[in-house]
Amino acid sequence: MGELVVVAIGGNSLVKGNEDNTIQDQYEAVCKIAANIADMVEEGCEVVVTHGNGPQVGFTLRRGEIAEKVAGMPSVPLVNCVADTQGGIGYQIQQALTNEFIRRGMKQKVATVITQVEVSSDDPNFKNPSKPVGAFFTLEQAKKLEKEHPDWVFVEDSGRGYRRVVPSPQPIDILEKDAIKSLIGAGYVVIAVGGGGIPVVKRADQTYEGIDAVIDKDLATSLLAEQIQAETLVITTGVPKVFIHFGKPNQKALDVITVAETRQYVLEDHFPQGSMLPKIKASLRFLEQSGSRVIITNSESLKAAIQHKAGTHIIHGMI
Ligand SMILES: Nc1ncnc2c1ncn2[C@@H]1O[C@H](COP(=O)(O)OP(=O)(O)O)[C@@H](O)[C@H]1O
Numbered sequence: 305m306g307e308l309v310v311v312a313i314g315g316n317s318l319v320k321g322n323e324d325n326t327i328q329d330q331y332e333a334v335c336k337i338a339a340n341i342a343d344m345v346e347e348g349c350e351v352v353v354t355h356g357n358g359p360q361v362g363f364t365l366r367r368g369e370i371a372e373k374v375a376g377m378p379s380v381p382l383v384n385c386v387a388d389t390q391g392g393i394g395y396q397i398q399q400a401l402t403n404e405f406i407r408r409g410m411k412q413k414v415a416t417v418i419t420q421v422e423v424s425s426d427d428p429n430f431k432n433p434s435k436p437v438g439a440f441f442t443l444e445q446a447k448k449l450e451k452e453h454p455d456w457v458f459v460e461d462s463g464r465g466y467r468r469v470v471p472s473p474q475p476i477d478i479l480e481k482d483a484i485k486s487l488i489g490a491g492y493v494v495i496a497v498g499g500g501g502i503p504v505v506k507r508a509d510q511t512y513e514g515i516d517a518v519i520d521k522d523l524a525t526s527l528l529a530e531q532i533q534a535e536t537l538v539i540t541t542g543v544p545k546v547f548i549h550f551g552k553p554n555q556k557a558l559d560v561i562t563v564a565e566t567r568q569y570v571l572e573d574h575f576p577q578g579s580m581l582p583k584i585k586a587s588l589r590f591l592e593q594s595g596s597r598v599i600i601t602n603s604e605s606l607k608a609a610i611q612h613k614a615g616t617h618i619i620h621g622m623i
């Protein structure tokens with residue numbers, strides 16, 4: 305059995321532009337990432353793929369709102385928008401990976417698991433929306449939209465523009481973790497926890513129901529990696545490495561850092577709230593709970609990163 309690696313794909317890395325991004329554009333981006341993931345499988349890794357849905361779930365929500373306004377169609381709850389994007393993006397990744405394995409003459413099987421993630425209805429994050437979704441707007445556009453829709457909240461997203469935010473509770477448990485483990489054991493490349501998972505709460509009678517929110521996919525991925533006892537968590541994003549003093553003249557790329565060093569960089573405020581900080585928090589959580597190493601890199605560098613030749617590696621301590 306190879307090293308069990310959970311790879312998270314950022315939702316932003318699947319969209320080129322803003323709301324003008326087409327499904328075909330997204331599939332082309334998915335195909336490029338699928339080739340990089342196939343490289344890892346060829347390297348001997350057992351791979352579980354997770355993905356974000358930040359842009360896509362916002363677009364889906366907006367489509368429903370426009371259809372309601374223009375055609376009087378019933379609105380689609382946010383939790384169902386999460387489920388729709390999990391299925392839609394999961395389908396594209398599953399097809400792209402399957403085709404990539406066929407082209408390479410590999411017998412690898414692929415399956416996507418609809419994944420529900422338990423959250424608490426008492427989570428304080430329900431009262432304080434923080435997860436940016438959908439399109440990026442200018443300040444003027446955001447102010448105009450806030451006037452038109454008093455229930456919408458906007459935040460500035462890491463220097464990239466203003467985005468609508470929705471509640472983002474902490475993930476507590478991956479309901480389908482045993483199914484995911486079984487599929488890995490049967491030799492599948494598994495796609496799971498798409499869009500951070502479909503948020504559900506447990507009722508008093510122990511049954512579940514969906515709740516409107518978008519879970520941070522890095523936190524949900526870290527919980528999955530812990531629950532399936534993965535050795536390695538790889539978070540792919542738009543940059544090849546994590547930097548300190550990011551975007552400043554003295555920015556410095558990090559190659560290998562320890563958990564203690566990473567905690568110190570967090571205290572020194574090197575990682576912004578809406579972008580790199582959730583990835584770092586998810587990495588620390590995985591290493592503190594069970595993991596051996598975390599790699600943060602871009603998808604192009606996946607193979608080299610697994611071979612210790614690229615990316616930022618976070619480890620317990622220096623050997
Ligand atoms: N210290 C940092 N090191 C590297 N990248 C950073 C840092 N701070 C902010 N970033 C930015 O954060 C981005 C990752 O966040 P985001 O795009 O929201 O994630 P995702 O890829 O999951 O959608 C990077 O592509 C980079 O532009």
Ligand SMILES: NC(=O)OP(=O)(O)O
Nearest residue numbers: 315356357358499521
């Ligand atoms: N659900 C989620 O965290 O998606 P992104 O990674 O696309 O923001």
